[in-house]
Amino acid sequence: MSRTLVVTNDFPPRQGGIQTFVAALLDRRPPDSLVVLASDHPGSAEHDAALRYPVVRRPTGMLLPTRATARAALELVDRYGCDTAFFGAAAPLGLLAPTLRAAGVRHLVGATHGHETGWVALPGSRQLMQRIASGLDVVTYISEYTRDRLAPALAGRTRLAQLSPGVDVDRFTPRADGAAVRQRYGLGEAPVVVCVSRLVARKGQDVLVAGWPEVLARHPGARLLLVGGGPAEAGLRRAVAARGLQESVVLTGPVGHDELPAHYAAGDVFAMPCRTRRGGLDVEGLGMVFLEAAACGRPVVAGTSGGAPEAVRDGVTGHVVDPRWPHAVAAALTGLLDDPARAREMGAAGRAWVEQRWAWPTIAADLARLLEP
Structure with a gap:
């Protein structure tokens, strides 16, 4: 060989x-x-x-x-x-x-x-x-x-x-249990929007915080779970406090890789309104978190940065929104929280798509072909 x-x-x-x-x-x-x-x-x-x-x-x-x-x-x-x-x-x-x-x-x-x-x-x-x-x-x-x-x-x-990168569909699965994560952060049975990502400006956690009051206006018991650490954490905590959102927004800090499926599973909707910065030099290449969330059976809301829209089948597995407008992000989130059956349908479609297109055996077969002279 x-x-x-x-x-x-x-x-x-x-x-x-x-x-x-x-x-x-x-x-x-x-x-x-x-x-x-x-x-x-x-x-x-x-x-x-x-x-x-x-x-x-x-x-x-x-x-x-x-x-x-x-x-x-x-x-x-x-x-x-x-x-x-x-x-x-x-x-x-x-x-x-x-x-x-x-x-x-x-x-x-x-x-x-x-x-x-x-x-x-x-x-x-x-x-x-x-x-x-x-x-x-x-x-x-x-x-x-x-x-x-x-x-x-x-x-x-x-x-x-x-x-492209692939998803371990045996780890990131609808069978992942988010109950312990919900208990850890006191989320109870509340509807939860989760974002799993490094806390940096490109990822758009600040846009989620800015639009969160609109979500609360329609779903007063909802919670926003921001999973990860990074240089934007201090600024996000200040923004949460300035808007009086301490009771409904949770910042977890860094989370180990083994715990990620449970954190995706703790959410009802996944959202990361990523945006392109620095004249196109700071951009989302693809956005594996959207695919991992979809593999866990969650509908996703993505920003328009770079290749992120390619990780979402818009209107089928989730929504692609303009990350410059907190109102647009909030509208997509409230729409999914308003219709849990539709959200579950999108999550199931996302899971099927990831299994078919993004699972590691498919990606490994791509590499095998590329290594052939």
């Missing part, structure tokens, strides 16, 4: 969306088809010992395309007979591609994740992305939105192909 060298900075036990993405893809590959070159992180030895494929760690917290990294990659190509390579994030490690090709690696694939749309918008980083793409056979994108931003700069230098 041919073997793939995976070169990545983004790998557990370091936490993050890209790390989860890369690890989930590799977990679904034949273990004897892989060898991983990664940066180091506390707990790496214990993590790697449980894996079915070999992982070699460079003694650095940030793997860069240096001569030392190139030598380590070439040693693995030679030792394991690798004929394909996959870069967990194309920039900047994809700069190693020409060196690996000269050593006999026949097919090289590099992934992008969303932030690269900002890279290609700026002259210096655009040239770097073009150089990387020229050395790769395939550059992947996570959504049609990101493809549309990458293509003008990269098309003609490489092949672009979609490789």
Whole structure:
């Protein structure tokens, strides 16, 4: 069997969306088809010992395309007979591609994740992305939105192909039980709108807070559950206090990955009115939280930023709203709370769609095809 060298900075036990993405893809590959070159992180030895494929760690917290990294990659190509390579994030490690090709690696694939749309918008980083793409056979994108931003700069230098993140439909499921979460935060039997995300301006939690009085006017017992931590937390707490919403808005702080399904399940509706900022440099690449919520059988309300609308079938699995207007967000939420049967119908449609389109076996099959020369 041919073997793939995976070169990545983004790998557990370091936490993050890209790390989860890369690890989930590799977990679904034949273990004897892989060898991983990664940066180091506390707990790496214990993590790697449980894996079915070999992982070699460079003694650095940030793997860069240096001569030392190139030598380590070439040693693995030679030792394991690798004929394909996959870069967990194309920039900047994809700069190693020409060196690996000269050593006999026949097919090289590099992934992008969303932030690269900002890279290609700026002259210096655009040239770097073009150089990387020229050395790769395939550059992947996570959504049609990101493809549309990458293509003008990269098309003609490489092949672009979609490789989106997937959802673990066995973890994120309508069977997830939110009762303990409701009890923990004193939510009782109230209708709950939940947002699971890092607390940063792009995600739009402030818009939820601004529109929440309109929701309360129609559903006085409703609760807003903001799950996650981040730099916007202090400002959100001030906004909640200024509007006198302390009794109906709960900020949980950071929550462990294992607890996320229960937090989605604690809500009746999921909402994250994400918006694009900084002239398009701060944008939602796709929005996996919408798909995880849908997998849990919850209707979703999404903003229009970037690829987020691609994670919602508007009017079927939820609604896409203009995140600039708290009134529009509040109207979508009250509409779902007004009609619980319709909300459950949308949640069921979302679950079916995620199983069909976004489950990890489907995504892993996409990667298998992309790794074929």
